[in-house]
Structures are given as C-alpha cells and as structure tokens.
Amino acid sequence: MSALFEARAVTKRFGGLTAVHGVDFSLKEGIASIIGPNGAGKTTLFNVFTGLYTPDEGTVAFQERSLVGLRPDQITALGICRTFQNIRLFANMTVLENVLVGMHARTPLRLWDALLRSRRFASVEARNWARAWELLDRVSLGRSANEVAKNLPYGDQRRLEIARALASDPTLLLLDEPTAGMTQGEAATLMALLRKLVDELGIAILLIEHNMRVVMGVSDRVTVLDHGEKIAEGPPQEIQANPKVIEAYLGRRTWERARSSRAGD
C-alpha cells in the first residue's frame, strides 16, 4: 500500500532564508510527530502541506493526488484539516457555530437552498447541527456549546479547534502544537483523546509538538527537523537516543560534555 500522504524534497524559501530544505515526509496511518527547535521550519512545512504556501520545489501528494497549487479550502475538501499554533477560532461566534463552519466543505447546499429554505436545506442543516453536538461531546465541550468561543478557557479553545477541524471529516488531521500552554495532566488527557480518534475514526494524525513527554508517549513515528532539514526519523525510542537530535536540542558542547563526563565515571 502506498502512503496516505507523501511529500518529496519540499523546499520553501522566504527571500534569502530557506525555511524548509529538501524535506521528505510520508505517512501511512496512526500518529506521527514533527519535532525540532524553534525556527526549525515545522510550521512552514505545515503551511506547505495545507496549501497556505506553495512549495518552491518538491511535491506534496495526498492519496496519490498532487496538492501543489491547490487552495487551502480545496485541500480541506480532499480530507486534510488542521489547527493552528496560535489559536485561530472565530472568536465572536458561538462554539457550535465554529464547528458548523468547519462543515462548510461537506455541506452540499447552494445559495438558493438557503434563500428558498428547500427541503434539502432543512435536512442538511438538521444533520449538521446534530453532528456538531456529537463532535462537541467527543471533545467534552457539549456544555459550552452556546458560549462565544473567545470566552472559553484556553484548554477548551484548543479542543474546540480540534472539533472544528474534525467537522470537515478529515482523513488526515494536522495539529500544530495542540498542548501548548497546557498542564501535563491536560496534555495527557488530550493525547488519550487523539489516540481514541485514531482508533475510532480511522484517521491519521500529524502533530507538531514541543512537549517531549507527549511526543514520545503518543507517536508511532517521529520526524526531527533542524534548520529546515530533516535530521532524523523513526520510532520514538530511536529518536530519543539519536545523538544528532540531542545535539540539535541541547547544542554540541553540552552533548559532548555529557558524554565525556559519563565516560569518566
């Protein structure tokens, strides 16, 4: 079976800065993570995957269909949806409405349906509202359904973003630092939720994460970026032991000092 999602030799430059350089990435199923120090190009890579940026070189394909040149909403319609590193909810809309907007690509209605209130409009709307409640229950936000999104506590806002992304029925869900600003406990709950989503809905998830405990606990595969290049890839245990990764995170000196001091024991 070929990969669900495959990127080859992706390069993205901003003026003189090469943010991502020749990165290969592929994903079949389960949960994969991209880690790397600040400025390593993780979010840039996400933006290339979701069509916010066009890559300068390389190819991106989803279910063997090239995504290069497609608009973000077209990519969402194909089945890739994302959350944002800094939360980007529709702040003044209610929680339910946020989720309903997420269903836009899956709503087979035209302007006339809304104006004439056709029978199809009624049935599709009813189905959408029911699904929105279901999704909110899934991320345990059912009680806040009619709150305005910006009034939610931070952790709830992050979960709402996930529910909104799920509303578009994605096959692949991209989460940009979903646990940022969460306590260790909240992060663990969220990871359990992600695992459940993968198992129950059969979707694949790609994470960007800084929280190492989270990454190592939940991921099936980990990809490490540094200075826009992929420096390592593999199962979490391997990555944890990879000297290049440790160097990228802690710096060469520290790593060598640690090694020599350990050798001296």
Place this chain on the structure above:
Amino acid sequence: MILRAAVSTALLALSGLAVAMYPHSTLAFLTFQASLLAVYLARTPPWHRWGLMAVALLLMMPAIGAYNGYYLEVATQVGIFVALALGLNIVVGMAGLLDLGYVAFYAVGAYSWAIFGSPQANMIFGSGFPLAPGWFYAFLLVGLAVAAVTGVLLGLPVLRIRGDYLAIVTLGFGEVIRVLANNLDKPINFTNGPRGITPIGRPPAPFGISYGEFFYFLVLLIVAVVILVNRRLEDSHVGRAWEAIREDELAAQAMGVPLVRMKLMAFACGASFAGIMGVVFSAKQIFINPESFTFLESIGVLSMVILGGMGSISGVVLGASVVTVLNLQVLKGLSLWLNELRNAGVTVFGYNLANLPTQIEPAKYERMVFGIILILMMIFRPQGILPARRRQRELAQPTAPSEAAPPEEAAAK
C-alpha cells in the same frame, strides 16, 4: 404582558390620532414613529407585535399620507434607505468587507431603468424607446441582476485586498461609476452627463391609488423581501461562512470556506438590493443625475449601518430609519425653528438673534449637528443602537485572549 400590549396599542393609536389632528406638526409624526419603535421593542407576544406593525404600516401610514403627502414621502425614503443599509450590512456587517463605494450599485440600478425607461436609449439604439411603462416591473429584476454582476466585477480584482486597502479601492470604484455617469454623454450619449436623464417612465399605479402610495407600498414590499432574505442568509451556511471570513479569513479558508466564491457572493447579494432600489428610485424621481450618487451617499448608508449596529438586522433597519428621519425632518425642523426665532428677533442671553450674520445661519448647522451626533454615538455606544447579540459581547471586551501576538505564524506571513 397584557399591560404592555395595551400600552403599546394605546401609544400607537394616540400618536396616530395626534398626526390626524395636527397633520403639519413634525413633532406629531415623530411621536408616531417613536410609538412604532415602542411597539417593536415592547416584549409582547409576536402576533400582537407584528399585527400592530402591519396595521401601522399598511393602514395608518397611508392614512397619514392622505393628511400630509410629505410624510408618506419620508416613509418611502426611509424604506429605500433601509433596503440599501441592509444590503451594505451583508458586505460590511456580516462578511466584514468595508465598502465605501456602495452607492455605485444604487447608481447602476437607477441608470439601468433611467436609460431604457426614457427616450435616452434612442441616443444609443436609434429609436423605439422609451419602453412601455409596464417594463418597469421587469427592470426591477434587471436592475438587481446588473447590480449583482457589477458587484462581482468589483469583487474580482479586489479579492486579494483586505481591510483599509479594500476600503480605498471600493471608494475609488464608487467614484469611477459616478465619473462615468458624469462623462458618458460623449462619444455615444449613454447617460446624458451632468444634465441627467428625464423624464423617466413609471407604470400606472394600480387600484387607483396615488403615486405616493404606489411607491410607498412597492418599497414596503421590497423591504419585506430584503429583510426575509437577510434573515435566511444570516441563519444558514452562507451567513456563517461570511461571519467566519469576518472573524479570521485565513482560518475560514483552512476550514474549507472558499474565500473567492463567498466574498463574491457577499458583494453580489449586497449590490443586488441596491440595484433594485435604484430602479425604484429612478422611477419615483422621474429625473436622475450623477449628483444623487456621490461619495457622501455611500458614507451616509455606512453611517446608518454603524449607528444601528453592524451585523444586526433590526439594528440596521432602525439605524436607517433614524438617520433618514434625522436628515429629512429633525434637523430640517430644527433649523426652521431657529430661523423662526431669528426672524422673530428673539433675544437669547441678551443677544438679539436677528443680528446673526448670514454665514452662520441655522440651516448651515444641519450637517454639523449630524456629525456631532455620530461622534457622540461612537464614543458612548460604539456597538450601535441595537447591536447583534454576539457582537455586543465582542465590543464590550476589547481584548480577546486569542489575539496575543502569534510568534511563528506572524513571522511566516
């Protein structure tokens, strides 16, 4: 509940009586308008509220018009501006696209009937015009379609532009349409330039009613349809997509909202209301020229939307009514009254008003007073008179937690 219903009914009846007794008192007519507002705002059962509104608008208002035709004209103008403001509300209030050239669509609609409903079209096609007055009804749809297409044409080049830049471009577009109307009398005479087009045909009024009543009822019907359309759009996938674009364009697109299509739809829907009212306007006035479609008109309609409450349908209706009545009646009445005081030589604080130099005569304050009212409103009630319920919460709390500076995302832009 019963008390409220009785009070609002009595208010309406009394104010109607007042107008009948003093048909030339602006104050009596204002009381009537205020009681209409009271009927709408009173928390009475819907059947009572809408029944009273229907009685007031369908029976009392035409009756008042029989006493004083000018009041019916005021009501018709209010209706026209309500439809314009509701159209602009779709673009500015719902989709968040600031449009400063909205009156251009009104002009397009007005000229589409003006040209074909008058001998003007003979200048272009040779002969056979004006069209039979019955065509007016068909042109209501033509004006709607032409304005919608113009809306899409404006939308296409400016889709990549946001915020302030969009405002400037739409402002330019509004001016372009006005300047075109002003200058398209050569080489082929389309618009007759600054001299304007006249006489514009109007269909015979049905059921033997007067033209004043005919246009009043026509405008009322269109406003009813426009309000219905607005409500249905607001509460649908389309309205939610527009609001999502207003809230966060990038996130909306990432969630699957096709930006180009939805923005063009907003421009087209908003423009179509102005187009249809433009057709009515040109038939009602018999004469139009580019002076009716200046930048100030666009700003006027925008101020109605903002004053009433952006994104709130009832707020925008109220805003349009208040601003139109202010301009047509209250400010005019005020300056008339001040003039009377002056002519009577009344003394205020030991100063004889008759000695006022003509440069500062009261009629010249009208715009200034309107400006002061706008400023005060924006300071003390920035969310508008009847804000949309969600929007009210937005403006009450200026800083949202999610607006903190996005480090990597912002750098990536």
